[in-house]
Amino acid sequence: MSDLASTSAPAAAPAKRPTGEILFALVFVSVGVAGLATAGSIPIPPSETGIGPRAFPYIVCGLLVLCGAGVVLQVLRGKVGQAEDSEDLDVTAKTDWVALAKLVGFVVLHIFLIEPAGWPVAAAVLFSGAAWSLDAKPLWKAIGVSVILALVLQYVFGGLLGVSLPPGPLLEGVPFFHG
Amino acid sequence: MLLLEGFSTALQPVYLLYALGGVFVGTAVGVLPGIGPAMTVALLMPITYALDPAAALIVFAGIYYGGMYGGSTTSILLNTPGESSSIVTALEGNKMAKAGRGAAALATAAIGSFIAGTIATVLLTFLAPVVADFAVGLGPVDYVALMVVAFLTVGALLGASVLRGLASLALGLFIGLIGIDDSTAQQRFTFDNPTLVDGVDMVLVAVGLFALGEALYVASKLRHGPVELIPVSKGKNAWLSKEDWKRSWKPWLRGTFIGFPIGTVPAGGADVSTFLSYAAERKLAKGANKAQFGKGAIEGVAGPEAANNAAAAGVLVPLLTLGIPTTATAAMMLTAFQRYQIQPGPLLFENQGALVWTLIASLYVGNLMLLVLNLPLVGLWVKILQIPRPYLYAGILVFAALGAFSVNFSPSDVGILLVVGILGYFMRRYGYPVAPMVVAMILGPMFEVQLRRSLQLSQNDPTALFSSPFALVVYVSMALIFAASWWLRRRQTTLEAAPAKEEVSV
Numbered sequence: 273m274s275d276l277a278s279t280s281a282p283a284a285a286p287a288k289r290p291t292g293e294i295l296f297a298l299v300f301v302s303v304g305v306a307g308l309a310t311a312g313s314i315p316i317p318p319s320e321t322g323i324g325p326r327a328f329p330y331i332v333c334g335l336l337v338l339c340g341a342g343v344v345l346q347v348l349r350g351k352v353g354q355a356e357d358s359e360d361l362d363v364t365a366k367t368d369w370v371a372l373a374k375l376v377g378f379v380v381l382h383i384f385l386i387e388p389a390g391w392p393v394a395a396a397v398l399f400s401g402a403a404w405s406l407d408a409k410p411l412w413k414a415i416g417v418s419v420i421l422a423l424v425l426q427y428v429f430g431g432l433l434g435v436s437l438p439p440g441p442l443l444e445g446v447p448f449f450h451g
Numbered sequence: 452m453l454l455l456e457g458f459s460t461a462l463q464p465v466y467l468l469y470a471l472g473g474v475f476v477g478t479a480v481g482v483l484p485g486i487g488p489a490m491t492v493a494l495l496m497p498i499t500y501a502l503d504p505a506a507a508l509i510v511f512a513g514i515y516y517g518g519m520y521g522g523s524t525t526s527i528l529l530n531t532p533g534e535s536s537s538i539v540t541a542l543e544g545n546k547m548a549k550a551g552r553g554a555a556a557l558a559t560a561a562i563g564s565f566i567a568g569t570i571a572t573v574l575l576t577f578l579a580p581v582v583a584d585f586a587v588g589l590g591p592v593d594y595v596a597l598m599v600v601a602f603l604t605v606g607a608l609l610g611a612s613v614l615r616g617l618a619s620l621a622l623g624l625f626i627g628l629i630g631i632d633d634s635t636a637q638q639r640f641t642f643d644n645p646t647l648v649d650g651v652d653m654v655l656v657a658v659g660l661f662a663l664g665e666a667l668y669v670a671s672k673l674r675h676g677p678v679e680l681i682p683v684s685k686g687k688n689a690w691l692s693k694e695d696w697k698r699s700w701k702p703w704l705r706g707t708f709i710g711f712p713i714g715t716v717p718a719g720g721a722d723v724s725t726f727l728s729y730a731a732e733r734k735l736a737k738g739a740n741k742a743q744f745g746k747g748a749i750e751g752v753a754g755p756e757a758a759n760n761a762a763a764a765g766v767l768v769p770l771l772t773l774g775i776p777t778t779a780t781a782a783m784m785l786t787a788f789q790r791y792q793i794q795p796g797p798l799l800f801e802n803q804g805a806l807v808w809t810l811i812a813s814l815y816v817g818n819l820m821l822l823v824l825n826l827p828l829v830g831l832w833v834k835i836l837q838i839p840r841p842y843l844y845a846g847i848l849v850f851a852a853l854g855a856f857s858v859n860f861s862p863s864d865v866g867i868l869l870v871v872g873i874l875g876y877f878m879r880r881y882g883y884p885v886a887p888m889v890v891a892m893i894l895g896p897m898f899e900v901q902l903r904r905s906l907q908l909s910q911n912d913p914t915a916l917f918s919s920p921f922a923l924v925v926y927v928s929m930a931l932i933f934a935a936s937w938w939l940r941r942r943q944t945t946l947e948a949a950p951a952k953e954e955v956s957v
Contacts, residue, residue, distance in 0.1 A: 284645055293881045299619050307625060307640065317635050324909035325632040328641060328899045332624040339618035346614060353882025354611050358665065359484035359529055362674040372671050372876075375848070379663075379869045382852055386862045391853075398852060401844045408672055408841035417842060425853065433503035435857050 290347045297343040345360030374405035390440010391430070396422040454576055457808030460505060461816050469506045470813050473513020474820045480514075481521020482832045484529055485669055488763075489779040489886070490661035491518030494655055496787060497857045504791040504806060504877050509813040510819045511787050515780070516568060516817045519763045521823065523560045523756050527553060528681050539725040543744070543751030548681040550747050557683070557829055558691045559699045559749055560756040565822040567707040569686060569759035571764035574711055574813045579800070579811075582772040583846045586797035591904040592915060594773075596922035598898045601717040601775055602891065609722065610884035619883045623891030626651050633900055646863060653786045653857050656892055659868045659887040661779075665863050666844045671876070673844075678837050680731020683829060698724035698740065699753040702732050706757030713758075714765020716932075717777035723939075730942065732825075764814065771795050771807060775894065779886035782893045787913035 304434040311329040347353075357363070378401035385394035399418035400411075407412040426443070439446065460466060476498070480491045495514050499507040514606035526541035527548050547556040549797065589597075606620035607613045629640045663693040666777055691699070709731065710724040732750040733741070744751060767784075769775045774796035776782040788795055791804055825832075838846075877883055904951030909915030917923060 292729065292812075295616075295882050296877050299621060303622070303625060310642075311642065314632075314690070315637050320635060322903045323635075323911060325639060328902065332621055332628060332895075335617065336625060339614050339621055342614045343618060346612075353615060353880075355878040355882055356668065358669055360669050360674050360843075362672050365674075366673040366881075367671045368673070369671070372667060375667060375670055376873065378870065379848065379852065379865070379872075382589070382620055383862045383865045385868070386856060386865070393855070395849050395853070395957070399849045401530050402845035402848045403841040406673060406841035406844055408845070409838065414845075416531065418845075421846065421849065425849070429497065429853065429857070430494040430733070431765060433498060435732050436860060437853075438860075451816045 275402040289368060290352050291348050293352055294344055297340050297347065299341030300336050301344070302340075303423065304338075304340060306331040307333030340437065371405050375402055378402055378405065388440075390442060390444075392422040392426040392441050392443060453804060453808045454812060456805065457810075457812035458815075460805070460809040461509060461812040466506060466509050466809075467816065468503070469509045470816050471824075473510035473523055474517045474817050474824060475513075477514035477517025478521040478524075478821065478825065478832070479517075479794045479835055479945070481518035482524050482835050483838070484836065485665055486518075486847075487661075487780075488515070488518040488521065489657070489783050489889070490665065490785040491521070491655040491782060492701065492787065493654070493661050494847070495577075496658075496783075496855060499787065500790075500857060504793065505713075505809050507787070507791060508793075508810045509742050511784060512810055512813040513817040514786060514820055515819070516760070516814065518780075519760055520561070520564050520821055521832075523564070523759070524557060524825075524829070525836065527556045527560065527752070528683065528833065529679070529836060539729045539755040539791025542729070543748050546745070546747035547749065547752065548683070548919065549877055550745065552749075553681055554829070555695055555749065556747075556752050557693050558826060559695065559753045560705075561708065561822060561825045562691075563699065563703040563753045564760040565818055566703045567710060567759075567761040568764060568818040568821070569815065570704075570707045571711045571714075571761040572818065575767055575814070576811055578715070579768055579772050579807075581590060582768060583797050583800045586772050589773075589797070590638065591901040591908065592919045593921045593925070595898065595916055596900040596919075596925040597717075597769075597773060597775055598729055599902065600925055600932075601777055601894060602887075602898070603929065604717045604932065605777065605779075605890045606887040608933065609886070610882075612882055613867050613880075615883040616887050619878065619885065620891045622889040623656075623888035624895040626656060626888075627892045627895030628899075633896065634886060634903060646867075650799070651867065651892075652858050652864070653782075653889075653893055654788075655823065655855050655864055655867045656721040656871050657779075657783055657786065658851050658854045659871025660875040660878070660889060662847055662854075663868060664879060666847045666851070667872055667876040668879040669840075670844055671880075673840060678840070680833065680836055681872040683833065695749055698749050700945040702728070702750045702754035703757045705731060705735075706754040706759075707761040709754075710758030710761030711765040714762035714802050715768040716928075717769065717775070723936075724758040724762040725755035727939075742874055761805055767814075771799060772797060774799075775895070776890055779889045784889045785893055788883075 307329060311326050311333060314326050314329065316324045316326065378398050381397040382394045385397055396418040399421055401414045403414035404411060426437060426439060430437040430439060461470065476495060477491055480486055480495060481488060497512050502510065503954060509758065523540045527544035544556045544560065547553065551804045590606040602620060606616040607921055612618040629647055631648060632639055638648060706728040706742065709728045731750055732743050732754040736748065736750055740748060740750065766778055766781045769777055770784060774794065776785045785795060851868060852865050855865045858864050875885055905916060
């Protein structure tokens with residue numbers, strides 16, 4: 273999986289040129305090639321009488337390589353993919369890479385906050401950060417909403433539904449935030 | 452009768468409350484723009500983590516139907532195209548709303564959904580045990596055939612690009628391979644990473660692809676400014692008139708009988724059935740009603756909405772009796788079942804009969820609740836539609852992160868979620884459908900087991916895969932389905948082009 277993340281990052285090319293699309297199709301090819309290269313080292317137990325644990329991986333990785341390569345060919349011939357539609361989407365807008373980077377950054381921050389600061393704090397940071405990245409105005413309102421949302425979720429999930437979300441040092445002493 | 456026992460569980464006050472909660476939350480989340488039924492089920496998975504299996508299934512039944520229903524409200528009232536299963540509803544529903552007939556459109560959708568849902572659930576009640584009995588006799592070769600069909604229809608048939616669909620499918624199969632091989636206990640593609648030994652959790656992939664991927668994608672090109680909603684008019688003209696009833700009831704029934712069979716075979720579930728129903732209504736309409744198509748014909752809302760819900764019930768037939776999900780939403784339901792150690796398949800009705808019948812009973816209950824809830828609560832759904840978009844997508848991120856974290860209470864799972872989310876973003880950007888990946892990931896390991904079993908039985912002779920008469924029938928039907936879909940696709944392009952032309956000529 274880490275392989276996917278690192279190779280899809282350079283796909284950040286302008287939308288008009290299909291460079292990004294070709295790079296992304298190559299991600300499929302490279303995962304397939306990596307799979308084909310490593311599938312041979314899957315140990316086969318001596319008792320195995322059927323096709324064994326390697327056959328299906330070979331098929332799947334072969335399919336990945338073929339499909340990825342096929343898409344690359346299609347794009348090179350000018351048949352680019354049809355971007356997905358959605359209700360809140362402004363298809364004419366240019367991709368807002370800054371907002372995307374901010375969102376990804378806040379999710380990363382959230383991941384590192386869960387254990388030291390507790391889930392509610394991490395969630396409030398994620399919500400207000402994401403709302404800020406998407407131009408929520410005014411900012412204080414977004415922060416207010418995030419605090420309420422985080423506490424309500426902690427109460428409903430941690431308290432009522434018994435999902436053990438860590439309340440964190442700030443709320444450790446409040447009994448109804450635990451299961 | 453077993454169904455009555457199911458009802459006796461489902462009608463207990465506590466469980467009724469759970470059903471109400473499930474239906475309500477499912478609809479509320481389903482109404483949110485950009486959130487389809489599959490994403491609704493994926494996002495709401497954590498709310499059932501602490502419930503007992505019966506309660507969890509009841510909540511899921513509600514979420515499933517509620518999520519299906521919620522989408523139609525969105526497409527009728529929101530001024531922008533919606534998710535695929537209700538996009539046909541948008542064609543006429545949106546026009547009706549603009550003409551001040553939004554309430555009538557919502558009503559025909561709600562009543563049609565109820566009628567179709569109920570009839571389809573009755574059909575499910577009678578059909579499922581029969582299919583399960585038959586499925587007990589199926590061998591591994593037959594399962595291989597069924598799953599090949601499921602793979603190919605989801606991967607190659609439904610998207611705009613066959614190659615991208617298959618690429619998405621292959622990637623899902625690959626992720627499904629990560630972890631320990633069931634048959635030989637060998638590690639595959641784990642790269643000696645301890646977190647990968649148990650495989651990648653389905654919930655992480657589904658929530659990452661559907662929720663995070665969608666949120667990132669929309670965020671990258673967010674429509675700024677106020678949300679454009681069509682106001683729901685009140686007053687005498689707004690509600691269904693006698694004429695509307697007369698024009699609606701046949702499409703409701705036709706939609707039901709188009710939707711249910713299509714749901715039961717792996718032929719695309721809701722999307723295909725809504726389109727077929729729309730095409731049928733358009734063809735059958737006469738005179739002035741026909742001229743209304745493209746400008747807000749009530750038949751064009753009633754039929755597809757009924758077909759949509761009937762297909763949703765139909766999808767449960769292969770899911771419950773064969774354990775084969777044929778849509779992304781069904782794949783999410785299967786994931787939810789597996790969390791409770793419930794393995795759908797031919798033996799499900801024998802081993803866990805009580806649970807299954809409770810689930811089916813709660814489908815009836817949920818359906819009725821939807822009808823009762825939906826019409827009076829339109830005002831609330833409108834409010835939900837108006838949630839400022841920064842808050843909406845920030846909320847989706849928080850919920851996705853919550854869902855991922857609560858799988859194993861490990862922050863590193865949220866990291867996997869982020870990676871899958873970024874992948875989902877690029878898939879949307881470059882036109883790769885995400886549904887095949889989700890279906891493949893859950894079906895892949897099952898497919899491999901059956902494939903290896905079939906080959907083991909035949910001493911590795913691949914022709915054995917075509918040896919059973921049932922498998923042959925399946926492959927031949929697949930060829931027919933592909934031929935039919937090719938024909939339909941051509942019709943769809945001409946149909947989609949048609950309303951645009953009419954507008955120009957008028």
